[in-house]
Amino acid sequence: MFETELTRTLNIQYPIFQAPMAGGPTTPELIAAVSNAGGLGNLGAGYLAPDQIRNAIHKIRQLTDQPFGVNLFVPEKQEESEVEVSLMNDYLNNYRVELGIEVNPSILKSSESFEEQVQVLLDEKIPVFSFTFGVAPHNIIQAMKQQGTVVIGTATTVEEAKYLEAAGVNAIVAQGSEAGGHRGTFLKNVSNPLIGTMALVPQIADHVSIPIIASGGIMDGRGFLASLALGASAVQMGTAFLACIESGAHESYKQKILSANEDSTELTRAYSGKPARGIRTKFMNDMHQYPGNIPAYPIQNAMTRDIRQAAAKANNPEYMSLWAGQGLRLASSQSAATIVERTIDQANEIVNANYNLRNG
Ligand SMILES: Cc1cc2nc3c(=O)[nH]c(=O)nc-3n(C[C@H](O)[C@H](O)[C@H](O)COP(=O)(O)O)c2cc1C
Numbered sequence: 001m002f003e004t005e006l007t008r009t010l011n012i013q014y015p016i017f018q019a020p021m022a023g024g025p026t027t028p029e030l031i032a033a034v035s036n037a038g039g040l041g042n043l044g045a046g047y048l049a050p051d052q053i054r055n056a057i058h059k060i061r062q063l064t065d066q067p068f069g070v071n072l073f074v075p076e077k078q079e080e081s082e083v084e085v086s087l088m089n090d091y092l093n094n095y096r097v098e099l100g101i102e103v104n105p106s107i108l109k110s111s112e113s114f115e116e117q118v119q120v121l122l123d124e125k126i127p128v129f130s131f132t133f134g135v136a137p138h139n140i141i142q143a144m145k146q147q148g149t150v151v152i153g154t155a156t157t158v159e160e161a162k163y164l165e166a167a168g169v170n171a172i173v174a175q176g177s178e179a180g181g182h183r184g185t186f187l188k189n190v191s192n193p194l195i196g197t198m199a200l201v202p203q204i205a206d207h208v209s210i211p212i213i214a215s216g217g218i219m220d221g222r223g224f225l226a227s228l229a230l231g232a233s234a235v236q237m238g239t240a241f242l243a244c245i246e247s248g249a250h251e252s253y254k255q256k257i258l259s260a261n262e263d264s265t266e267l268t269r270a271y272s273g274k275p276a277r278g279i280r281t282k283f284m285n286d287m288h289q290y291p292g293n294i295p296a297y298p299i300q301n302a303m304t305r306d307i308r309q310a311a312a313k314a315n316n317p318e319y320m321s322l323w324a325g326q327g328l329r330l331a332s333s334q335s336a337a338t339i340v341e342r343t344i345d346q347a348n349e350i351v352n353a354n355y356n357l358r359n360g
Pocket residue numbers: 019020021022025044045046071131132154175178179180181182215216217218236237238239240323324325326327
């Protein structure tokens with residue numbers, strides 16, 4: 001049941017991906033639990049140093065012999081205005097004083113080296129490589145495919161999906177506007193396309209011939225089945241796994257997820273300079289009043305890092321980034337395996353109920 005082109009390609013039982021979630025939630029334990037339950041666990045490795053990625057992959061392999069994926073951020077050019085950065089730094093100092101941390105810290109602007117991260121993935125011959133925020137260079141896509149790694153890109157519009165298909169990826173995550181976390185948008189012809197999953201998936205399905213993974217607001221068997229009906233060959237669920245037992249999300253973040261509603265999230269550039277969906281916080285609200293321009297990603301991300309970390313230490317979610325999608329009321333604190341099993345059970349129940357209805 002629910003065998004698709006992707007379950008066959010990836011040799012997995014169910015077309016359920018646990019979304020890669022950079023910043024801590026996707027522990028080796030979570031990834032292995034999902035893969036062992038028949039889905040595909042994915043490591044969000046965008047912020048990890050090459051050694052950390054290697055260690056995480058080794059840990060995952062100790063915990064499962066099933067396929068899994070690793071996800072990276074395609075680097076973007078930093079356009080930096082010194083005036084913007086300096087004004088933002090002055091503003092952020094207010095939070096630093098409140099949290100009792102050093103003001104005017106030196107900002108580590110360079111992110112991890114993409115090439116070095118990729119090299120680890122090539123050395124380790126991982127089963128699945130996915131990326132977001134752009135298109136990985138041609139030679140990297142080819143090198144991955146040559147050694148048998150399935151390559152997956154992220155699109156938020158039909159144009160982006162066509163672009164990724166032409167670049168040679170094996171499959172595409174169609175990220176709807178309900179999705180938690182950063183928008184994967186990379187073509188700048190439209191400033192911030194916010195197409196919902198329900199509208200995006202069938203339109204991409206009509207314009208590309210490779211498999212699609214629906215993502216954004218999918219929390220259970222209902223969203224899973226609807227996605228397959230729309231033309232997806234799998235779903236990628238993030239928020240559904242954020243508060244589960246194996247998730248590495250901070251405890252106060254988990255509590256926020258479990259008590260928030262469908263209208264609790266907002267798209268914001270406040271934390272990182274790139275639009276991302278998260279539970280509304282005091283920091284986000286304050287930032288609405290910020291008189292200047294918020295520096296672009298990844299500069300703003302680097303500038304708020306010390307504040308987010310200090311807030312996490314102080315158990316103060318109001319200054320943390322609480323990325324989450326719009327399906328929040330459906331989140332639960334069960335184990336990852338239970339979430340996979342319940343999704344499949346519920347989808348089966350719906351299929352059977354419809355069958356019985358038709359056949360009296
Ligand atoms: C906390 C969090 C972190 C995320 N980090 C990544 C990431 O590192 N790479 C990526 O491709 N997508 C990332 N995403 C987006 C997911 O891949 C996916 O599009 C999203 O979770 C789907 O929406 P949902 O949260 O409503 O299930 C993240 C999402 C969340 C909630």
